[in-house]
Amino acid sequence: MAVLDISKARACFPSLRSGHIYADNAGGSRTAQAVIDRIVDYLSNTNAQLEAGYAAVNSQRVAEGSIAAVELFNATSLDEVGFGSSATMLLENIARALENDIQPGDELIIMYEHEANNGPWKRLAARRNAVVKYWHPIPVSAENPYSVTYRVEELLPLVSSRTRLAAITACSNILGSVIPMEETVKALRQRAKEQGAMKIEVALDCVAYASHRRIDVQKWDVDYCVISVYKVFGAHNAVAYVRPAALQTSFTSIVHDFLDVDDKPRKFQPDGPGQELVYGASAIVPYLKSLTPEDDLTASFNTIAKHEQEILTPLLRFLTDAKQVDRGVRIIGESEINFSRTSNVSFVVVGQNAIKSKDIVEAFNKKGGISIQCGYFGAYYLIDNLRPKLDMNDGVVRISFVHYNTIEEVEKIVDVLREVLA
Ligand SMILES: Cc1ncc(COP(=O)(O)O)c(C=O)c1O
Incomplete structure (x- = not known):
């Protein structure tokens, strides 16, 4: 496997030149210069209504964005992807488009993850008298009650003959762990078949997954999948994959009723895609x-995963060391470093010498030069359901790296943590 040329990668991001250490990439990554260049070029030279004859190149340029999305999702056709302003909005649009295909009594399974893939389904269920069921995360460590994860064993008993949709978050933006998508969806569909479910669809939130691991909607056999472009080195927009069969048979168009949208992504993308x-x-x-030299996305993501595991090691080793555990440090999620663990670490400091998450972030801000954050990061119900209960006004500290973070940056962060937790 190729080793990441980190200097070459970092040189592609103008904002990294300042030397500032960006360690809340789960909130939003840096934007690659090539993305910035294309946006400026488009606005400077080809900005016009799509299909306007005098700027014919603009339609081709917008199609190039869809070609990239097809590759990122490993989808098969441009007719399977549609853009929008955010993943939250795209999932809401998808739920709106599904409205006529959800019957009273249908069951929608959701998780305790980012509300983007919960709220649309809760609201849809309320409108259609459907039932919401929750896939609970479970504690997996005798020592740390906050070390929770999702197991397929808790998902399968939720499936019944009325299950219509499962909304899954492929990677938690708090826990940092990845759901084994292929196995999970396979088991889910098998159980739904055994239970006599007539139609089950899977809506996947890959927002916290997309910068860390390769997405494969075909292999995973999912119906809907969203990512936020601004978390994969792009600008502030988002894109969704929709399976063609879902476009044809599950969706009712949510665009102007006089437009003939056929069975194209336009069905869930009201007007301009943000060209x-x-x-x-x-x-x-x-x-x-x-x-990587292979010029292949899978090879790149394997290299990214390997680098992330390397830079994760000093941080996790420090936070889980016996001294810090005695001090009250508790990781939110699992602490083992493996392919299923992305470089996104959340923790709290509890007990007699508790420190507020806000005070830890403030200590970093005072020092300057490093960005980390605290809060519940849209996953309100995940944090709110942890026991012993955490202060929702304070939340958890989150430190999240992507492949352009260096081991030296991580070591600097560990040094600051050592001072703050002394
Ligand atoms: C896991 C996850 N899902 C969804 C979202 C929402 O994405 P967007 O800001 O594009 O709506 C976020 C944003 O932080 C996220 O981390």
């Missing part, structure tokens, strides 16, 4: 491929 941002997104795939 310059879509064109900007077309630069992401070449950037990712440039990370």
Whole structure:
């Protein structure tokens, strides 16, 4: 496996030149220069209504954004992807488009993860008299009650003959762990078949997954999948994959009723896709491929995963060391370093010498030069359901790296933590 040329990768991001250590990439990554260049070029030179004859190149440029999305999802056709302003909005649009295909009594399974893949389904269930069921995370460590994860064993008993949809978050933006998607969806569909469910669809939130591991909607056999472009080195927009069969048979168009949208993504994408941002997104795939000589996304993501595991080691080792555990440090999620663990670490400091998450972040802010954050990061119900209960006004500390973070940066963060937790 190729080793990541980190200097080459970092040189692609103008904001990294300042030397500032960005360690809340789960909130949003840096934007690659190539993305910025395309946005500026589009607005400077080809900005016009799509299909306007005098700027014919603009339609081709917007199509390039969709080609990149097809590659990122490992989808098969441009007719399977649609853009929007955010993953939250795309999932809401998808739920709106599904409205006529959800019957009273249908069951929708959701998790305790980011509300983007919960709220639309809760609201849809309320509108259609459907039932919401929750896939609970369970504690997996005798020592740390906050070390929780999702197991398929807790998902399968939720499946019944009325299960219509499972909304899954492929990677928790708090826990940092990845759901084994292929096995999970296979088991889910098998159980649904045994129970006599007529139609089950899977809606996947890959927002916290997309910068860390390779997405494969075909292999995973999912119906809907969303990512936020601004968390995969692009600008502030988002893109969704929708399985063609779902476009044809599950969706009712949510665009102007006089438009003939056929069975195209336009069905869930009311009007403009944000042209310059879509064109900007077309630069992401070449950037990712440039990370390894193979010129292949899977190879790049394998290299990214390996680098992430290396830089995760000093941070997790420090936070889980006996001295810090005695001090009250508790990881939110699992602490083992393996392929299923992304470089996103959340923790709290509890007990007699508790420190507020806000005070830890404040200590970093006072020092300057390093960004970390605290809060519940949209996963309100995940944090609110942890026991012993945490202060929801304070939340958890989150430190999240992507492949352009260096081991030296991680060591600097550990040094600051050592001072703050002394
Ligand atoms: C796991 C996860 N899902 C969804 C979202 C929402 O994404 P967007 O800001 O594009 O709506 C976020 C944002 O932090 C997230 O981390």
